[in-house]
Amino acid sequence: MRAGLPIALPGMRVGLLGGSFDPAHEGHVHITEMALRRFRLDRVWWLVTPGNPLKAHGPAPLAERIAQARRIVHDPHVEITGIEAQLGTRMTRDTLAALQGLYPRVRFVWLMGADNMVQFDRWDSWREIAARVPIGVIARPGWRMPARFSRAARMLWRDRQPETQAGQLADMVPPAWALINVPLNKQSSSAIRKRLQRTKT
Ligand SMILES: Nc1ncnc2c1ncn2[C@@H]1O[C@H](COP(=O)(O)OP(=O)(O)OP(=O)(O)O)[C@@H](O)[C@H]1O
Numbered sequence: 001m002r003a004g005l006p007i008a009l010p011g012m013r014v015g016l017l018g019g020s021f022d023p024a025h026e027g028h029v030h031i032t033e034m035a036l037r038r039f040r041l042d043r044v045w046w047l048v049t050p051g052n053p054l055k056a057h058g059p060a061p062l063a064e065r066i067a068q069a070r071r072i073v074h075d076p077h078v079e080i081t082g083i084e085a086q087l088g089t090r091m092t093r094d095t096l097a098a099l100q101g102l103y104p105r106v107r108f109v110w111l112m113g114a115d116n117m118v119q120f121d122r123w124d125s126w127r128e129i130a131a132r133v134p135i136g137v138i139a140r141p142g143w144r145m146p147a148r149f150s151r152a153a154r155m156l157w158r159d160r161q162p163e164t165q166a167g168q169l170a171d172m173v174p175p176a177w178a179l180i181n182v183p184l185n186k187q188s189s190s191a192i193r194k195r196l197q198r199t200k201t
């Protein structure tokens with residue numbers, strides 16, 4: 001195992017929550033706890049990205065975002081990582097390929113909020129991502145229906161699992177995905193950034 005990377009035992013179910021976390025907020029903590037419980041995961045690793053390939057504006061420095069995320073997460077089952085910077089990957093497809101090479105016996109599940117499902121078909125090699133790992137989608141206010149009827153969801157409709165099967169998602173052979181309904185949380189990093197900007201001016 002490469003120095004500095006998280007430890008995972010063979011057979012562990014690890015959820016990967018990729019994000020800008022600019023800044024991390026209670027919504028991230030909430031969906032992480034929901035994902036741990038409903039997808040029956042052993043761990044969730046936050047992958048704090050050096051920068052979302054689809055977002056034009058660069059986020060705050062990685063070290064700052066990681067330090068702030070660590071201040072708000074207290075669950076020992078959750079690890080805040082800068083894995084993509086460590087591995088030198090930016091595209092999710094490349095990150096997953098690298099992680100699956102490094103942890104061949106770990107069962108990874110890609111996690112994302114429903115808003116990301118709506119633009120998933122614009123991600124690099126998104127069909128390959130869906131073929132590599134099961135995907136757990138978590139409800140977000142205003143995005144449940146758009147996610148359900150998104151282009152990616154339509155193209156992967158055969159692979160959609162009923163919510164009642166969410167606990168088995170990590171054991172399924174991909175492509176497989178499930179959308180879980182959870183108590184909604186309105187927090188968003190862009191709203192926080194806007195508020196901070198207003199207080200500065
Ligand atoms: N309140 C929330 N409910 C559900 N999912 C969320 C919520 N906040 C963030 N997520 C999900 O967490 C992951 C990381 O999100 P990200 O760091 O982009 O935060 P964000 O609040 O969505 O940021 P921004 O407002 O800048 O887009 C994404 O998959 C996103 O969909």
Ligand SMILES: O=C(O)c1ccc[n+]([C@@H]2O[C@H](COP(=O)([O-])O)[C@@H](O)[C@H]2O)c1
Pocket residue numbers: 017018019020021047049051052053054055090091092093116122123124
């Ligand atoms: O690989 C891609 O093409 C790709 C395109 C858009 C977003 N992503 C990933 O999606 C995750 C969520 O990003 P964000 O900025 O919405 O928090 C984060 O891990 C990004 O690297 C990945």
